[in-house]
Amino acid sequence: MGGDITFRGAELVLSTGVVDGDLAVRDGRIVAIGAVEQPVGEVIDARGLTILPGVIDPQVHFREPGNEHKEDLETGSRAAAAGGVTAFLEMPNTRPPTSTFAALEDKLARAQDRCRAHYGFFFGATPDNADLTATVEGACGIKIFMGSSTGTLLVNEQDALERHFAGARIPITVHAEDEARLRERYARYAGATDPGLHAVIRDPQAALIATRRAVDLAERHQKRLHVLHLSTAEEVAFLRERPDDGLVTTETLPQYLWLDASWYAKLGTHLQMNPPVRDLRHQRALWAGLLDGTIACIATDHAPHTLEEKALPFGEAPSGMPGVELSLPLMLNAVAEGRCSIQHLARWMSEAPARIYGLTGKGRLAVGADGDLTVVDRKLVRTVHADDLHTRAGWSPFEGWTLRGWPVMTVLGGRPVFRDGAFVEGVFGAPLRFDPAPRVPRAPAVAS
Numbered sequence: 146m147g148g149d150i151t152f153r154g155a156e157l158v159l160s161t162g163v164v165d166g167d168l169a170v171r172d173g174r175i176v177a178i179g180a181v182e183q184p185v186g187e188v189i190d191a192r193g194l195t196i197l198p199g200v201i202d203p204q205v206h207f208r209e210p211g212n213e214h215k216e217d218l219e220t221g222s223r224a225a226a227a228g229g230v231t232a233f234l235e236m237p238n239t240r241p242p243t244s245t246f247a248a249l250e251d252k253l254a255r256a257q258d259r260c261r262a263h264y265g266f267f268f269g270a271t272p273d274n275a276d277l278t279a280t281v282e283g284a285c286g287i288k289i290f291m292g293s294s295t296g297t298l299l300v301n302e303q304d305a306l307e308r309h310f311a312g313a314r315i316p317i318t319v320h321a322e323d324e325a326r327l328r329e330r331y332a333r334y335a336g337a338t339d340p341g342l343h344a345v346i347r348d349p350q351a352a353l354i355a356t357r358r359a360v361d362l363a364e365r366h367q368k369r370l371h372v373l374h375l376s377t378a379e380e381v382a383f384l385r386e387r388p389d390d391g392l393v394t395t396e397t398l399p400q401y402l403w404l405d406a407s408w409y410a411k412l413g414t415h416l417q418m419n420p421p422v423r424d425l426r427h428q429r430a431l432w433a434g435l436l437d438g439t440i441a442c443i444a445t446d447h448a449p450h451t452l453e454e455k456a457l458p459f460g461e462a463p464s465g466m467p468g469v470e471l472s473l474p475l476m477l478n479a480v481a482e483g484r485c486s487i488q489h490l491a492r493w494m495s496e497a498p499a500r501i502y503g504l505t506g507k508g509r510l511a512v513g514a515d516g517d518l519t520v521v522d523r524k525l526v527r528t529v530h531a532d533d534l535h536t537r538a539g540w541s542p543f544e545g546w547t548l549r550g551w552p553v554m555t556v557l558g559g560r561p562v563f564r565d566g567a568f569v570e571g572v573f574g575a576p577l578r579f580d581p582a583p584r585v586p587r588a589p590a591v592a593s
């Protein structure tokens with residue numbers, strides 16, 4: 146059941162530009178933008194606030210079923226909503242993995258009336274389930290781990306990869322790190338104790354080899370490919386040179402945009418994630434790739450592990466860090482610092498994820514679109530404290546960072562789910578619907 150709500154005098158981030166005006170949502174859909182003559186529902190004085198199309202995080206790990214001590218759909222989605230995220234796409238490396246139809250149905254059933262944001266789930270590829278990836282329904286995409294990471298999912302054999310790409314009818318997403326190179330380098334660095342070696346072992350070549358391999362498969366089979374968490378300058382250069390045929394899209398993460406290899410000395414295994422945080426050369430290339438449209442969107446790869454798990458020595462500590470709750474403040478801070486515009490942010494964090502996965506009704510402020518809104522105060526300055534966060538992980542690599550620009554209200558279909566620091570009782574997300582386009586060309590440049 147959709148809600149009614151009217152905002153007066155907000156800054157509205159439309160795909161055509163930024164304007165001041167009102168916005169009304171009736172029965173869950175946006176019905177008016179500009180000067181609203183007849184307000185509906187609660188009327189909110191939004192002067193000084195900015196309304197973005199609901200932020201979508203297209204890559205999170207919420208750990209249910211199987212590792213609920215790290216996170217579950219309830220805590221993960223609370224973290225999302227508190228961070229201004231109205232929809233998330235969740236990864237299949239749970240226990241058991243989401244690689245059977247029964248496991249996908251189970252996740253969808255668990256999510257119902259528990260998630261505080263709209264939800265979609267990836268279907269996991271295994272060496273022998275290409276009959277399922279070819280026919281799966283109700284998933285946002287297929288996830289292929291081409292290199293080992295958290296969990297058991299891995300598809301490295303060429304014939305299995307060919308089968309998945311041949312049969313897929315929904316977007317294929319890849320964790321692109323080359324398994325053979327990873328194994329060889331883990332053997333070479335066996336016994337290493339310095340977390341800084343993480344980015345040396347899982348080096349840029351490992352990422353580039355796998356990304357090239359995935360692109361080759363996508364081109365030969367003419368299938369949509371989304372390369373997850375792009376981390377290297379070399380991959381940006383490779384993808385930039387590809388024709389803009391809409392076949393291949395990619396994303397990057399706030400961790401790569403804000404942190405760099407110098408942070409291993411301070412954060413140790415807390416900074417460890419796959420693919421790794423790398424040096425500044427890569428960070429600069431990722432920013433450039435976003436700004437020129439080579440990289441379409443921003444995800445978080447929210448990958449919660451407990452402090453106890455992260456305190457294990459390098460080699461035993463798991464890879465990944467939480468992020469779903471802070472990606473928007475981090476990117477609003479980037480806007481405040483002049484690194485990008487608020488329109489870039491809306492494109493990377495809402496419009497592009499909606500286009501890539503064909504999220505019906507999402508991704509823009511327009512009459513007729515769903516009333517999913519992220520209301521932010523671009524001037525609000527606040528410092529990150531783990532105690533204030535909602536993830537069960539209980540920590541953040543950004544602890545102590547002071548950021549300018551924070552969400553103040555998260556609205557699902559016209560109904561606030563999180564406002565002024567508190568959850569609204571009884572408001573839950575719905576399953577996303579998917580209608581992915583066969584091609585997703587780069588979007589035209591926006592003025593920064």
Ligand code: DOR
Pocket residue numbers: 206238294295320417418419420446448449463464465466
């Ligand atoms: O660092 C990572 N952690 N990378 C992944 O690919 C998986 C994730 C996790 O699930 O922990």
